[in-house]
Structure formats: C-alpha cells, structure tokens
Amino acid sequence: MKQKILDRFAANKKWKDYISFKRFECKAALLATLSLLIFSMYIDIYDNFNNYIIAFQNLTIYIVQALLGLLGIILAGVAIIISVFNKNTLKKIKEIGEDKDFINKILISFEFLAFNTGIGILLFLIMHLSLYSQIQLVGKFNLYLIFSVLTYFLFFVIFYAISLIGNTIRLYYISNLYNDIETVEKSVYIKANEMRIDFILNTIIADANITREEFIESLNAYVEASNIENKDEIKEYFKKYY
Numbered sequence: 001m002k003q004k005i006l007d008r009f010a011a012n013k014k015w016k017d018y019i020s021f022k023r024f025e026c027k028a029a030l031l032a033t034l035s036l037l038i039f040s041m042y043i044d045i046y047d048n049f050n051n052y053i054i055a056f057q058n059l060t061i062y063i064v065q066a067l068l069g070l071l072g073i074i075l076a077g078v079a080i081i082i083s084v085f086n087k088n089t090l091k092k093i094k095e096i097g098e099d100k101d102f103i104n105k106i107l108i109s110f111e112f113l114a115f116n117t118g119i120g121i122l123l124f125l126i127m128h129l130s131l132y133s134q135i136q137l138v139g140k141f142n143l144y145l146i147f148s149v150l151t152y153f154l155f156f157v158i159f160y161a162i163s164l165i166g167n168t169i170r171l172y173y174i175s176n177l178y179n180d181i182e183t184v185e186k187s188v189y190i191k192a193n194e195m196r197i198d199f200i201l202n203t204i205i206a207d208a209n210i211t212r213e214e215f216i217e218s219l220n221a222y223v224e225a226s227n228i229e230n231k232d233e234i235k236e237y238f239k240k241y242y
C-alpha cells in the first residue's frame with residue numbers, strides 16, 4: 001500500500017525541518033524574520049496600519065504569484081533528478097556503499113517544499129482577501145505574532161528552495177562522477193576482453209601452424225560470408241588491429 005503524503009513526511013521527520021536551526025534555511029529565515037519584525041515595530045505598523053494597508057494588499061498578491069512560479073521550479077528540479085540518475089548509476093552508487101536513499105530523501109524534500117508552497121499560496125491569499133474586508137484589526141501582540149509567523153514561513157520556503165537547488169546542482173556533479181567511474185570500468189573490461197581474445201587467437205595460430213596473414217584472410221572471408229553490416233569497416237579495423 002502506498003504511503004500518503006503526510007505519512008511520508010512523518011516517516012522522514014520532515015516536520016522537524018521547520019525548527020532545525022542548524023540548517024541554513026532556518027537560520028536565514030529566523031534572521032530575516034527578526035530583522036523585519038524589529039523594523040515593523042520601529043515604523044509602528046500597528047498604529048499606522050491604514051497607511052500601509054495598500055502596500056500589504058499588493059505585497060500579499062505578489063507573494064501568491066511568486067509562490068505559483070516556485071511550483072514550476074520545483075517541477076523542473078524533480079525532472080532534473082529523475083533524468084540524470086539512470087539505473088546503472090544508482091546501481092553503482094549502491095555498490096560503492098553510498099547512502100542508498102539519498103535521492104529519495106531529496107525527492108521527498110521537493111515534495112515537502114511543494115506542499116509548503118501550496119500552503120503558503122492559501123495563507124497569503126486569505127491574508128490578501130482579509131485586507132479588503134471590514135474585519136476589525138486584531139490586537140497589537142496578535143498582529144506582530146501573525147506577521148512574524150507568516151514572515152518566517154515565507155522565508156523558510158524561499159531559503160528551503162535555495163537549499164534544494166544547491167542540492168540538485170550537487171546531485172548533477174555526483175551523477176557525472178559515477179558515470180565517469182562506470183565509463184572507466186567499462187573501458188577496463190573492454191581492454192581485458194581484447195587481451196583475452198588476443199591470447200586465445202595467438203594460441204590458435206601457434207597450434208594451427210598458420211601465419212598471421214593467413215589468419216586475417218580467413219577472418220575477412222568469415223566476415224564476408226556473414227550477414228553483419230559495415231563489413232568494410234570491420235575488415236579495416238581487423239587490418240589495423242592485427
């Protein structure tokens with residue numbers, strides 16, 4: 001049975017991401033929130049709320065539009081991760097002993113970001129509509145509390161997205177690294193097979209008491225009799241190789 005989205009978040013302890021202040025996004029969001037809170041108290045938004053209401057109306061709708069655009073970036077990030085990691089690369093990662101679930105963790109983080117972006121769109125849309133209503137302004141403490149929570153949430157989403165973009169870039173380099181490892185290993189296998197074939201052929205030529213020229217003529221005759229394509233290119237390769 002497939003896990004529901006909230007179950008996946010709970011299983012991966014994503015709810016702790018909001019208050020994990022060792023992480024870049026939480027530190028940055030907290031610093032931005034404290035800075036804006038101090039500034040808003042300095043210019044006394046509460047007592048001069050009517051002077052700022054139009055600015056808040058515009059700001060909230062712009063934030064909604066920006067978060068809608070962020071959903072497109074999230075989709076692009078997920079597409080990049082899915083495209084750069086093929087089965088062979090994932091197999092090589094497991095063989096080397098890296099974290100087998102690190103790609104799933106990144107994908108769940110993108111899912112968590114998309115979830116929070118959707119919540120943010122809803123919250124700021126409600127705030128935008130509320131600013132056009134005749135609802136009485138809440139108390140001073142409640143106003144600054146709401147302001148702080150929404151500000152922290154917004155900057156958390158922004159810096160969480162920045163962090164994930166950085167992780168996606170690192171994943172691209174990781175993918176290239178493992179692809180290079182795989183290419184080198186294939187090259188070693190090809191060279192090993194060529195050496196093995198050369199040894200077998202030299203043994204056969206010595207036992208059959210035939211010259212290398214006679215062997216090449218027989219090999220070319222075999223190629224001509226076969227149904228393989230690019231016969232001339234293959235015979236030219238044999239001529240250069242042997």
